[in-house]
Amino acid sequence: MTPLRRRGAALAAALVSTALVLTACGGAGTEDPAGSSAETRTVQAGNGAVKVPVAPQRVATLGNTTLPFIDLGGKPVGVTAESDSDVALLSPDEQARYKSATILAPSADQVDMEKLAGLRPDLILVQIPEPEFESIKAQLTVIAPTVFFGLDTEWKALADGVAQAGNITGALSEQKAAFEQRRAAVQAKYRGIIDRTSFVDVIRYSSSDPGTFAIADIGCSEIARDEVGMKFPKAAEGADPLAWTALPFEQIGELSKYDVITYPVDAAGRPTEPFKPVVETNTWKALPEVSSGHALGVFCPGNNSYGSVIRYLESLDRALATLPATG
Incomplete structure (x- = not known):
């Protein structure tokens, strides 16, 4: 995931109050774009009250909504492109559902509106920067009911919103239960380690300048810090993430x-391609944590949907289990 995608998690719950919730149908100020089904319900999103079909059948996903929708079992008819590396992290079934969708553009602000309209979507889900959304909002809402999430929507609120708008809340309930079970298990199993240990998460992006790395205070380490209670460094309130x-x-x-x-x-379990230059340095090899078994490789398939977070917690569990008994 790119640093831009992570910004939504870094800014956390600023938009939780506008996360999608079901409300009574109709009401003043409700958007009613062309193509709305006669049988609708109203949801509250980052772009206000939006009428959506009770059971949408042809959902287009733009920006960061694609992977959460697929994670919940959705099969989009049209998507903006995901990176090959992100697609490779999906299960075979999820990859098949992604590949069955029409690629509309590399990014939401480049979407071919005629191609999108030709897919006849009955719902469009969008998470992109707000200025980008405002520039294409009118075009999207003419095509189908459009539900928008700002980048500062917290990941759980995004999952709730995508599930509610897409009428796939059954899968969401199952994932929430699995997440809570896994999170509680990690907390209980490693309570002593969590309480007495200081951690740092390091990262290197494919776009990083040669000879550089970063301390990751956003992404999956954010899950470990905020959901599990592990002590990871983070930027001061209001400051840019350390990861930048x-x-x-x-x-x-x-x-x-x-x-x-x-x-x-x-x-x-192999160092990611961007991070390989770090582990190959003599400085890394000389770290006491590396020689003592206190440098842990952890798999992070993403932090913006329950399925990905569960897989991260499973990897974190296996990594913590390898710490020496004196850890």
Whole structure:
């Protein structure tokens, strides 16, 4: 996931109050775009009250709504493109549903509106920067009821909103239960380690400048910090995320002030391609945490849907289990 995608989680619950909730049908000020079904319900979203079909059948997903919709079992008819690396993290069934959709554009602000209209969607889900949405809002709402989420919508609120608008709340309930069970299990199993250990999560993006890395205070480490209670560093209130600051390899040694380092690996447990240059440095190899088994590779398939977060917690559980008994 890109730093832009992570900004929504970093800003957390600023828009939880506008997360999609079911309300009574109709009402003053409700958007009623062309193509709305006669049988509708009204939901409250970042763009106000929106009438949506009771049971939408042809859903288009733009921006960051695609993966959460697919994660919940949805099969979109049209999508904006996801990166090959993100698609590769999906299950075979999820990949098949993504690939069955028409790719509308690399990004939402480039969507071919004629192609989108030709798909005859009965619902459009969107999460992109608000200025981008405002520039295409009128075109989208003429095509179908459009439900918008700002980038500062917290991930749980996004999952709730996507599920409610798309009428796939059954899957959401199952995922919520599985998430709570996994989160509680990790907390209980590693309570001693969590209470006495300082962690730091390090990352390197495919777009990072050569010879640089970053401390990740957004993304999956945010789940570990906010949901599990692990002690990870984070930016000061109102400041940009630490993850946006590139640090030179010369500063890798400073990670030794933390008890445990976590770093990104793929599903097979290998350092991700962007992070490989870090683990190949002599400075990394010389870290006490590395030589003592306190550097843990953790798989992060994403942090914007319950399915991805559950997979992250499963990987975190396996990683914490490898800590030496004195950890």
